[in-house]
Amino acid sequence: MPNKTMPRVLIVGAGFGGLQAARRLARYPVRITVVDQRNYHTFQPLLYQVATAGISPGEIAAPVRQILRSQDNIEVLLGEVLGFDLENRVAKLAELEIAYDYLIVAAGASHAYFGHDEWEPMAPGLKTIEDALEIRRRVLLAFELAERHAASGEGQIQLDFVVVGGGPTGVELAGTLAEISRHALAHEFRSIDPRHSRIVLLEGGPRVLPGYAEDLSRSAERQLQRLGVEVRTSTMVTGVEPAAVLVGNTRLPAAVVLWAAGVAASRLGKSLGVPLDRAGRVLVNPDLSIPGHREVFVVGDLAALQDRNGKLLPGVAPVALQEGAATARNIGREVQGKAREDFHYLDKGSLATIGRAAAVAQMGKIHISGFVAWLSWLFVHIFFLIGFRNRLLVMIQWAWSYITYERGARLITGDQTLPSWERLRAPKEPARESAAQPMATPDSISR
């Protein structure tokens, strides 16, 4: 049982980094408080499955206090941290202040629009359960509205889905959307054919999955094309408007636009008053503490740290987990009178899923693509759902979906309108498309 003389560790954020720190700290003589804006931990690697109606939110989200309930020295509070008083070692929430001896800031990141926040209503990103439900709503609703439009004799509406950003999230979303439109929904409509919808993936750089080796990027692109995705690399988005994405002078029609292009660190990084990188990440010391405050640590997507080769550690779950564990160990060592150790990331490899039986895996010099990579991805992710009682359920659901091509959670909840819809239904505007675009032929963009 905790007592009041033990040092108090405050952990802000119950993502992979914060939760791992809490679990590992529980064995030391400290009192731990975990604060999060949500009452649940989200298993982010499967968020795209919620967004594409494969599984329900409850299956990839578990209440933080349930996960941590067996640890007597951990207290969980629902609340939003607004800022810190680092001198007096106090975190400020709207309703209360929490004093700490050690602070671990694991507030993560959210999507960013390169300074164009006005694009967000037209192009939602995918970082939270709410985001996933909004994407699910828009995708399913687009098909429903097109069916109703066609059934009323007003003609066909071309359903184009544009995914902006060719990183892991964009690739997952585009691949799964293609799968849905070609399989799960293919035979359920009477007036439209979902297989005629177009899935376009736009990537600003020269290749998709830029964090992976070049051969895997090429393989991912081929796998995407095989699933039915139109991949356009070296294509910078210059604007988003209802029913369209602008690429230079070209206007790509879009029933639904999804945003997977930019990441911005939590604004809590700024409130620490220490140097940040351009994405708002905190430039941490080698032990993950911040300059000038040895008792304050930053872990996960909010931390900017280079590996031994000078490369910035990516914002992925394994990095956050290892950083959380390392910070717990350092605090534990310190309260036991031992010295801290610097953090070093152990890269066990990277996996990115693309769609049905499609994925890439990179473990050092071993590069795998296709079904074997996809199976690896599946097993690793179900393995890491440990701690979630839903692992069995998710496995059954997955196996079922794989065999039948069905999607289990196709609910449209909330608003029954789409921001793009009025424009899609309107008589076609005179094309503002230019033939001079190097990255898109007029053929591929005309309807």
Next chain:
Amino acid sequence: MPNKTMPRVLIVGAGFGGLQAARRLARYPVRITVVDQRNYHTFQPLLYQVATAGISPGEIAAPVRQILRSQDNIEVLLGEVLGFDLENRVAKLAELEIAYDYLIVAAGASHAYFGHDEWEPMAPGLKTIEDALEIRRRVLLAFELAERHAASGEGQIQLDFVVVGGGPTGVELAGTLAEISRHALAHEFRSIDPRHSRIVLLEGGPRVLPGYAEDLSRSAERQLQRLGVEVRTSTMVTGVEPAAVLVGNTRLPAAVVLWAAGVAASRLGKSLGVPLDRAGRVLVNPDLSIPGHREVFVVGDLAALQDRNGKLLPGVAPVALQEGAATARNIGREVQGKAREDFHYLDKGSLATIGRAAAVAQMGKIHISGFVAWLSWLFVHIFFLIGFRNRLLVMIQWAWSYITYERGARLITGDQTLPSWERLRAPKEPARESAAQPMATPDSISR
């Protein structure tokens, strides 16, 4: 395959009645259009499990077009029917008009506040998935806010949950809330003890489950009390305000109020221009058609029909299913040149669940209570989930919950505030409680 010369049957509403009618009609030479405001059918008998975080929405909701996809002569449209032009046989939606030869109105019912719609924001009812998520949000959030309040040293807040209405829904909600607070949540908080929360069930009539035999009502009341519910019968609610329910001059404090007291038929009943009963139900002919329009039928909760004993058929799934099937048969007979038949309800018995291993069952003269009734309830309801691919998943989840007392879907989504909260946190007001109330002693209501 359907052809244009076949009679067109329009079904409004994809609940039990509408869906059953569509399935049974599919075998006849007719073209069928099913219109619903939602893209999914809701298995309403398990809604209370979503409201109490036991299962996810996706597990009791299936897309209408997925359920009906194998029937070529059925078209499914998402849309809200606003009214009818009965003379010209046209249904009016916002976006289109649908002509019909036969019309089946199966638009169901919603909760009613006895003319006090202003109570709704303080006391949500339970008819839709959205309702269930709102109740879940409020219940879980109440515990979270109380924990945060206590953790900040501002003292304990008494968490009272008041359920208004002692019919099947109120009984389920109260029983399950008691179970959650005494088991699932009992050991997860550090500053509050969820077992100290109070669950109060208010019923205006002299007994709970008034649709059942008296001995079963008494049994249900005992079972509720054993689960930890405070049952108050003959207690009319005279007002609802933030953080309180008014019963005469007595003010019952309430962190969360749930409404399970009144039912009002869909406003589409009124638009048919035929006589309604006091709850807005359509007084149908013995073949479920409406006076003056043989081609228009009303089935399910929107229809008012008496059984052979002159008793109004209750608004439950078996009635809606049988009415939907009977209407399909009558339309089928008519298009084949045969005469219609009057509808007669075959009562196979009633089951009401109360909570963990607690239920009542009434099959003619056979009355069962407790564990056996609960098992019957479980098997009947899982059996009727047929058509839902999630039956296996729901069973596993249920078995797991039963063994571990865990709740699988404890997500707080949406707004992070409670309408009652400011009042609960505020310094206690001088009591406006009267000692002269016959149905509540001052002891039982004072905090």
